[in-house]
Amino acid sequence: MSACCAVIGNPVAHSRSPDLHHGFAQTCGIPLHYEKILAEEDDFAHVVQAFFASGGRGLNITVPFKQRAAELADHCSEEVRLSGAANTLWHNEQQQLCADNTDGRGLVNALTAHGVTLSGQRILLIGAGGAAQGVYHPLLASGPAVLDIANRTPEKAEAIIANQGGDGRAFGLDEHVDEPYDLIINATSSGLDDSALKVPANCLAPGHSVCYDMVYGTTTPFMRWAEEQQAAAIYDGYSMLIEQARLSFSQWFGVLPPVQSYNDRG
Template sequence: MPTEKYCVMGNPITHSRSPWIHTRFAELTNEPVAYTRQHVELDSFQQAIKDFAAQGGKGCNITVPFKLEAAELATQKSERVTLAGAANTLTIHADGTISADNTDGLGIVADITRNAGVSITGRDVLLVGAGGAAAGVLGPLLREKPRRIIIANRTVEKASHLAESHAAIAAETGTELSASALDAITEDFDIIINGTASSLAGAQSPVPASVLRQGALAYDMMYGEKAQGFLDWATRHGAIARDGLGMLVEQAAESFAIWRGVRPPAEQVLRELRAEIAAGR
C-alpha cells in the first residue's frame, strides 16, 4: 500500500510534537502514513488546504490560530465541531469534500479518566476560560455526566454564551452548567481545568487556591515549560497536578483512528514521549 500524506498546520508550528506522535502511531500499527508539519501564513489557510489536497493529502490536524477557519471550511461537520465552532481534524475525501471533527475534548477526557485514573462522573468541575480551547472540550466533558460544571472567564458574557450553546447537552446528561466571572468563584471543585492562555504569560494560576478541594485534580491544557507555573502552584496547594501532554497524545490518537480506522496505543506513546522530553529531545 502506498504511503499516504497527513500533516499538522499552524502558526507557529516548529514546536509541534504531532509529527513525532503520528509517526510513532504509524510504526506501531503498520499504517502507511507520512506525517509532516506545515507553517501557514495567517491569511493563507484555505489556500494551504487546497494545495495539500492537490498534492494528495488525506488529512490535517489544525492548531492555533486556524481552528475556527477549519470549521468554516469543512463540507461536513461533527456535532463536536458545531458546538465548539472549531475543528482540529480535517479529512480530505477523494471527491474533494472535507469532513471536520474536534478531538480535543475526547483527548482530555481520555487523559483524565484513563491515564490519570480520575472519574469525571458525578464530580464538580471548574473550567477556566471560554475561548476555543474551553469550547473544544466542554461537550465531551458534559458527556461524562459530571454533577456540575462552572465556566469561569474574565468576561462573564463569553462564558455565558458558551454555557448557553451547550445547555441541551447539559440537560440531557443531568449536569448543572453555569457561568461565572473569574473573581466571583467562591466554591471548591474536584477537577479544575485551565483552558486559558495564562500559562503562556508565565502566570501560575488564573484562580485562587480556594477552588481546590482536598485531593483535587488541577489540569493545565498546556504542557512542558509553559505549564510548569500552574503545576507548581497546584502541587504547592496539595492538588494532583497534570499537564496537557496526555491530552495532546490522546487527541492525536482520535484523529489517527478517524483517518485510518485503527486505534493506536496512545498510552505507550505517551510514556515514550514523556521520556523523550525528559531526555531533552
C-alpha cells in the first residue's frame, strides 16, 4: 500500500514537490502517492486535520501557510520555534502533529554541495520576510564571520537578528557597505514577478563574491545584476528546493534519499 503525502499551498499548481518526492521514493523503494492540495485561507486547519485523519503520512507546506502550520503543531523543531514557520508536518507515534522547517538546512546543504564555504565568511542576506526568517539561524550555525541582513525596512531585519541570537548588522538597501561580502543570498520574492531589486552598493567583489537566489526556474533580476557585476559564481534556488525536500522526506520515512545532480529538472 502506498504512503500518501502532499504539498499544500495557494497557489500550488506550479509546485515541483510531487516530481521530487516521487523520484526520492522510487530511489528508496518506497511506494508513494504524492499530490498537490489547493487550500483556502479559512480551510487550512481543516484540510490538514482531514489529511492526517484519512491516514496521510506527511505534508509539505508552502505559501501562504507556513506560519499557520507552525501554529497548528503540537511539537516544533528549533527552526520552527525561531522562525515561526513550518514547511513540513507529520504525525508521531502518539498521533501528535510535529513540525519542522527544512528550508535553512536545505540552503546550507545546497551551498555546501556547490562548494561554497560558509565558515569564517562574510555573508549578506537580502530580505527580511518569511524566507529570510527560515534560513537565518541555520546560516548562523554554519559559523560565518559576519551574517548581515539588508532590507527595505531595516527594523524587520533587526528583529530577525535579535530573535534568533545573531550579532550581525541590519541596514537598508540604499546603503553603501564598507567591505564586500563573500556570499550574497537573495531571500526576497523579486524574482517571482521579475520586479526590480535594489542592492546595497559595494556589497559584491567582482571575481570573488558568490551569489545565490532562493527563487528558481527563471533568471531573476538579482541574477542578472550578479552577472553584470562579474560575480564568481551564480546559483538559483533549485538546489535548495531539492535539499529541503530531501530533509522533509527523511522526517517522514527515516531515510535521506541520495541526489545525483542538481541539473536534472525533469
